[in-house]
Amino acid sequence: MSEKTSEEKTPLIDSKGLRTDGRKLDELRPIRLEVGNLSRPDGSAYIEHGRNKIFAAVWGPRELHPRHLAIADRALLRVTYRMATFSVSDRKRPAPSRREHEISMVIRQALEPMLFMELYPRAAIDVFINVLEADGGSRCASTTVASLALADAGIPMRGLVAGVAVGKIDGKIAMDMNDIEDKIGEADLPVVMSPERGEITLLQMDGKLTPKELAEALRMAEEGIHEIHEMQKAVLYEKYAKIREEVGEVSQDVDDDILDDDILEDVADEEPLEEEKPKKPAALKRKRTTKAKKPDSDEPEAEKPKAAKPRKRAKPKEEETS
Amino acid sequence: MSIHFEQQDIVVPGQLLAEGDYRHGNGAFKEHEKIFAAVIGLVKMKGKTVYVVPLQGQYIPKARDIVIGTVIEITLNGWLVDIHSPYPAMLPVMHGVSRRDATQAKENLRQWYDVGETIVAEILAADRTRDPLITTRGRGLGKIRGGVLTHVIPTRVPRLIGRKGSMINMLKTELQTDIVVGQNGVVWVKGRPERVAIALDAIRQIQREAHTSGLTDRIRDTISAKLAESKGESLE
Numbered sequence: 001m002s003e004k005t006s007e008e009k010t011p012l013i014d015s016k017g018l019r020t021d022g023r024k025l026d027e028l029r030p031i032r033l034e035v036g037n038l039s040r041p042d043g044s045a046y047i048e049h050g051r052n053k054i055f056a057a058v059w060g061p062r063e064l065h066p067r068h069l070a071i072a073d074r075a076l077l078r079v080t081y082r083m084a085t086f087s088v089s090d091r092k093r094p095a096p097s098r099r100e101h102e103i104s105m106v107i108r109q110a111l112e113p114m115l116f117m118e119l120y121p122r123a124a125i126d127v128f129i130n131v132l133e134a135d136g137g138s139r140c141a142s143t144t145v146a147s148l149a150l151a152d153a154g155i156p157m158r159g160l161v162a163g164v165a166v167g168k169i170d171g172k173i174a175m176d177m178n179d180i181e182d183k184i185g186e187a188d189l190p191v192v193m194s195p196e197r198g199e200i201t202l203l204q205m206d207g208k209l210t211p212k213e214l215a216e217a218l219r220m221a222e223e224g225i226h227e228i229h230e231m232q233k234a235v236l237y238e239k240y241a242k243i244r245e246e247v248g249e250v251s252q253d254v255d256d257d258i259l260d261d262d263i264l265e266d267v268a269d270e271e272p273l274e275e276e277k278p279k280k281p282a283a284l285k286r287k288r289t290t291k292a293k294k295p296d297s298d299e300p301e302a303e304k305p306k307a308a309k310p311r312k313r314a315k316p317k318e319e320e321t322s
Numbered sequence: 323m324s325i326h327f328e329q330q331d332i333v334v335p336g337q338l339l340a341e342g343d344y345r346h347g348n349g350a351f352k353e354h355e356k357i358f359a360a361v362i363g364l365v366k367m368k369g370k371t372v373y374v375v376p377l378q379g380q381y382i383p384k385a386r387d388i389v390i391g392t393v394i395e396i397t398l399n400g401w402l403v404d405i406h407s408p409y410p411a412m413l414p415v416m417h418g419v420s421r422r423d424a425t426q427a428k429e430n431l432r433q434w435y436d437v438g439e440t441i442v443a444e445i446l447a448a449d450r451t452r453d454p455l456i457t458t459r460g461r462g463l464g465k466i467r468g469g470v471l472t473h474v475i476p477t478r479v480p481r482l483i484g485r486k487g488s489m490i491n492m493l494k495t496e497l498q499t500d501i502v503v504g505q506n507g508v509v510w511v512k513g514r515p516e517r518v519a520i521a522l523d524a525i526r527q528i529q530r531e532a533h534t535s536g537l538t539d540r541i542r543d544t545i546s547a548k549l550a551e552s553k554g555e556s557l558e
Binding site: 063 | 332334335336337338349351358360361362363376377378379380382408409410450451477530531533534540
């Protein structure tokens, strides 16, 4: 799309410096998040980001079928991004499109680095993303909501990820592109990152940006992502805080029976603490020391044990024959 | 050296918990001398170890756990049991029936456990590289008949059992029902129907309010209220 037509037909920024939907250049669309709203999946979440309405459901870690896909040392993450036939103004044909396949893949790649996949070898973690209504930046909103659903499913992760699409409209860098801006703007830059770690897990670009503009766009994206991340944390926290409030207590009693005593067994393999030494590691250590002693004694008298061994073996034979 | 939480706070993945000379336990990870939460749960500190008790998650088999499962397949040398975990459990004949019956059992495994039957079993070995091994030899293990099954989120099972079984024993004595809790979140309840119904409600409430304190007392109150109510009804 040439700049000329976009300026002539639909100016994306009006004289007051506001966009088509009345936002400022650095303003996010309204976002609403829900978590745990589906009862069947292990984890679920819902997002309304501008006109995007997206559900995410997570199953797993669960048994992987077909079996041949299993990875011996980690779990397999499968992400399915699907658009409802009524999600766009022209009916979307129900068959999975090339675009849906691609978005499924980039979302998977945006989520996977955050997960501890090695904890569940041979298992599968399935993420299903259903777009009920699509607006600009749906892959970013999908990643935001999928990350929430994974957290809701209790899958161990390094942190949440959130996404926002920044871009360039009428020569200016703008935050959180909507559908029209995405289509007739000069550039669209979807970014997904982990705000706590400052790591980008998804970065795509459609259009043209100068290096300077790219840097500015990324800085703007980071700001937006931080804002979305705060909402993500709040909604996850709220799910459980609500029940606590309802019950009417927040006790800080350490000795309460919420504690699972087994939990310390798997504590990282550093030196056990003074007050509690897990039984298992102690037993292992004993074994190790006995093993370690053997080669030590072997070294100085290498020949003797060799000579001794046949004798030991010979003995039972004699017994058998006798 | 600083801590960014209070005991039993609800934390979300990626949240910074502590900096400096601390150790991480389950549900937490360490990077550049900082400890972060890995799952949604309640943060705790014991000694110098910071860990997160998860509120959600699948059951991962662990040796010596008691689980309740369903036979899904009969193989040449045993049974395959669904224990509601990412990994199906193997129950070999030698661990499924008594030694005396082993040779006889191999002729027709269905006589012992048929597909679809529910068993209480103990996990013998589990290391995630191979499917877990279970046994039904032992006290309280084996096929279960009658009663009802219900499910709770496996990470909340410790709460259902309570410290040294306080919660589950309270339920059993107050309601005079048989309750077996599998570490995998499957719970079997058997008793008089109206009491079973109260037990199921209580279990549901325990699951929902697992992250709150003073739960045992609250559950006891609701149960005695419901018991009184049902008695009143039966008298009328």
